[in-house]
Amino acid sequence: SQKIEQNSEALNIQEGKTATLTCNYTNYSPAYLQWYRQDPGRGPVFLLLIRENEKEKRKERLKVTFDTTLKQSLFHITASQPADSATYLCALDSGGANNLFFGTGTRLTVIP
């Protein structure tokens, strides 16, 4: 069956450290992968998109890697801040279809 799993339901880190979130998928052949941020009571907000032929993408303090051999994406937040506390969702396509499928999410808490 198809699965998109994110490493842990919750992750706590100290302010200033780098947070690393993992997204693993099985039985998908995505052309791209996206990361979203969701705050309580709000809709998800797009952060980054990385395509299958890209190894790494950066945006300010965010970095995403995509390894289609390992079927894994890593999402890094450097110099983390309490304001980065939120749930982070990875999402990918099913290969040729026009729908986006989401992972289980990781709730990140950055402790001051």
Place this chain on the structure above:
Amino acid sequence: DTAVSQTPKYLVTQMGNDKSIKCEQNLGHDTMYWYKQDSKKFLKIMFSYNNKELIINETVPNRFSPKSPDKAHLNLHINSLELGDSAVYFCASSATSLPATGELFFGEGSRLTVL
């Protein structure tokens, strides 16, 4: 101006009732979606729709039906509501029918509680 807006934000109703959630986007996008987020925060696609094609997730009961009066609106109708329908429903839109070219813009969600 809100890009993707949903109404109502909260909806409490009895089992067996029929209800609708409205969604409007002012981004000029041609594809809209409905997602369901359950109590475990898992976000699952229900429908995607553009002016040419409706794609239905096969696991969605036929009590759920999307209706699009025009390109900027995609409403969700739910018949014979069941307890298990309680969830937060998100509307979203994208610029094209291929999200590989860009991101989804989500509304703020509509929390449905079935008693």
